[in-house]
Amino acid sequence: MTHTPRAALEIDQVGKSFDVAGRRVEALRDISFSVRTGEFVAIVGASGCGKSTLLRLILGLDTDYQGEVRLDGRRIERPGLDRGVVFQDHRLLPWLTAEGNVAAALRRSGLPKAERRQLVAEHLDLVGLGNFATAWPAQLSGGMSQRVAIARALVNRPRFLLLDEPLGALDALTRLRLQDELARIVRHEGTTALLVTHDVDEAVFLADRIIVLQPDPGRIARIVEVDLDGQRDRSAPAFLRLRDEILDTLGVRHAPRAIATAA
């Protein structure tokens, strides 16, 4: 199961340490897993378990680590248009309009201007913001800004969509709505998605497979296949059972009855 021949992205015994105030801090240890084309993989764990660090390695922003991150068998050396990213803060450039921000991602695409304009419009439509093309980021809500960021990440039609807690800064209702949207968008685009999150519900709702990390140093606790027969009902017994199982792995006690008797 660990090494399928069709694996597009391979994380092979990756370790990463930082120097913090003169002390060596191990952020990741011996991380190995692979992602198949078309798969939606979520990485869950408490904050500080190194999950965002791992995403930076895959993005190619950081190449100083042990082990190897490979894309189609080749070590990742730098960022590329085959990987689009959505950060937790939407990170829109405030001096560019929504369409300007999406278009910025196409500077290196080499496409003619007309085609770029078309792609920008298509992707703003895709995230439901076709009418807000000329709005400034300061005029958009947090959820809308994050939609623009998703359009920006997808406009190059990347093979991989890397999501670094993309909904973590949003309110609960907006988050639920955007989870539905994200599922639809990823299915529509057919990209391979890698989602980093601390929200277990979100991971179970979106992912085909969940890598559960534990902290100090960040290691894989277990890898869980999500087998819900395409039924992503947030209140279905199977959904809840899987969620509780993962929360258990993360060391979060999940026995409401025990709490009731104690109180």
Added chain:
Amino acid sequence: MSAIAPARPILLGLLVPVVLIGIWQVLAASHLVASYILPSPAAVLARFGDELGGGTFGSDVWASLSRALVGFAIGAPAGVAFGLLLGLSRLAGRLFGPIFLAYRQVALFAWVPLLSMWFGGGEAGKVAFIAMTAFAPATINTWRGAAAVPAPYRELSRALILGRLDHLRLVALPSALPGILTGLRTALIYAWLATVGAELFLDIAPGLGGRLNEGRDKFEVDLMIVALTVLATLGLGFSQLAAAAERRSIRWRRR
């Protein structure tokens, strides 16, 4: 508190000048102070009318204004360009940063003797001094703005694999813009201050500084008060104008 503070800031700001003029009027009318030391507000106003009507005052104001603007037009853009170089190129920052900071430690008026030897005490020397004065704040603010492109934006630029020019155009320059505008505004105010300095310390020439000197030489306090008031009013106008231009050019901020 809330009733007075935000409601009428302009009226409140006028309160103190009006009270001061009142005290001035009382002092002048009481003859406690001789009228050649402190002429009455009415006398000063009359002198202002005379100057506007028959004198050279209009051309003096114009001479000072144009001098300030020419100096600004030379010094400020040079400062912005130099500041961008210092802020955007780490090598340039390391090469030129220390000597620029050392230069900033010298009080600007200390350059007057040297500049007057190099450029003369005439128009060239004055403009050189004004330009130099405008150069410093334009440089330092632009430098600060350009050097402080937020790390998340630099990371985004890498993730989007923007080329050098695209990074400059889409990320670095817009991010430096508030600093550049602050630099230009400060440079404009400094240029105006330096104009009076140049007119006072270098050769006598038409201009408001020249009229101040004239007032001192002829013991005409009314003329000096007129010149000072005009200097202050124009300076205030400059800074208001620059602030408004600054607000307008950053249109992407929430309105």
